[in-house]
Structure formats: structure tokens, C-alpha cells
Amino acid sequence: MNIQDNAKKYFDENGENWLIDGYEQSGHNYPTALHRVRVTKNILSQLEDVSHLLDVGCGGGQLAFSIAELGVTVTGVDQNEKMIQTAQAALSGMPGPVRDSISFELKSVDQLALENSNHDALTAMGLIGYLKDDETLFKAASKNLRKNGYLIVSFRNRLFNLFSISERTLMEAESGNFARLVEEISQWDEEVDEKTTLDFVTALHAITGQILENKHLLSEPKRLPSETRGKSYASKMEPRQTTPKESIETAQKCGFKQISFSGIHPHFSVPRLNKALPPQVYNRISDSLVPFENSSLSLLWSSVFIGVFQKID
């Protein structure tokens, strides 16, 4: 089965659970998709010349609903029929003006790549890792953006493999990629100034103090039987990962320049501590690192990053 069919099957079987895990803060779960929507909305609200957005891999439409509040017209496309049905059902319950500014279509990235349109911006949250390579999305975006249009993409952060001390760390070691990743991390680290580093230490100190004061947080049972992360999935599909530097190289190859990066889902320590602590303790510490999401410091400890790119011609 090719990767596109695999992704179709995966979201057919797990789409409903994925939407719950992506957006709900319960048990040990961290709502990464919710943070991606927050950051993307913030980015788009600062761009003055965006009135038409194409959201690719729109899922249940959460980003479209949020961006429409900025007065932007949104077209959401997804290859998964169930996702489009979910998005349509949610849209039909919305007030008239919202309904008029959003539409959803069943369409794959490959189909988009055969079309030409002039959108001001294109977003792709949680999508690119399910494509055969990153270029596929950048090329489709190039054909569907106007000159100087913006591409906002979330990636699974490959640099995080060095921080997670997990099977993926071993995989990088075994495949001989360690040195290259360490070198990239060192380059991003060089951009971090002393003030940011001190602010980071202060933030960690403050949040651990708050947690210790809120004794009830620590007395909650460590593992809630049905509420840990998160839902049980019928099948597994690990999305591909990318480093920030790799994304810049692909962008340049496809006629884009990189504007900014934001780290999403920050981890103060190895992820396995999450379930060793009572629910939400680890995640509250993650939330205390959100103020650093636009610093390159975040590119080491965040398992996801959002890149903003601009089409050059």
C-alpha cells in the first residue's frame, strides 16, 4: 500500500480518536493540534494581505473555523471522506456569516498539485509527515499561491529525536545521522541569548513552585486507567519527521524563502516522565515553556515545529 492509501486507511480507522487527542486536554494528553491552531491564527492575524486561505489536510475543520474569525475566507481540503463529513457537520451548525466564508472539499494533495489557484496563504497542519516527501507539499503550494503568498506548515521535529532518548534516538544513532543533527542543534543554540536562557530557568522555577503549592495536583492518581494518552488506536502510522534546516532546504528548492519557526509541544525533559507524573503535571510545565515558542531554543525541546515560508515569485 502506498503512503497516501495508508494515510487514508489510518484516518478512516482513527480519525475520530485523533481529533479528540489533538484537541482535548485530559488525562496525560497534550492538545498539540489546539496549540497549532493558536499559533497559526496568531501568525495569520499579523499578515495584512491575507484574505483567502487554503487549508490542506483540514481534518475536522478546527483551523478553518478559527481563521474565519479573522474575516478570512477559507477553503479546507482533505482526502479523507470521514474528516470532510465531520467538518461539514460542524460547519452546518455555525452562524450564517461563518458558513458563508468557509467551504470544505474532498481533495488530495496530489489533486491540488494538478491545479492552479491564487490563494494568499496555504496552511497544512499535521499533514506533511503523511506525504511521501516534503517537496510534494511545497510544489502543490507553489501552484496554489499567489506571488509572495505564505505557506504555513507544521512538521514533526526530527531534532527532537536527540532530546527524547527514545527508540528514535537509537534509530538516528544506528543510521549514522547523529553528528549532522547535533551540528544543526548547535547552530540553533548559537542564536539563543543569555536573557532568554535566564528567562527559561526562571519560568521552570516558577512553574515547579506553583505545582508544589497545588498539592492536589500531586496527590491525583498517577495513572487513570482509561484516561492516559489517550484513545486506543486501531492501527499505527508514524508520520515522517523533518529538521528545521531540512525544511529550509526544501523551501529554497521549491521557490520559497523561510520567514520564521515556532516550536510546538515543548518538553522540559524526556517524554516518558509524562506518564510517571500525575496527569497534566508534565503538561503544565510544557505550557510554562509556551512563551519561548518563537525562540530557536524551542527547536530542541519541541516535538513539532511550525514553519512560515513565502513564495518568492
Ligand SMILES: C[S@@+](CC[C@H](N)C(=O)[O-])C[C@H]1O[C@@H](n2cnc3c(N)ncnc32)[C@H](O)[C@@H]1O
Ligand atoms: C493529523 S490530521 C490533521 C488535521 C487538521 N489539519 C488538524 O490539525 O486538526 C492530518 C489530516 O491530513 C489528511 N491527509 C493525509 N494525507 C493527505 C493527502 N495526501 N491529501 C490530503 N489530505 C491528507 C488526513 O486525512 C487528516 O485529516
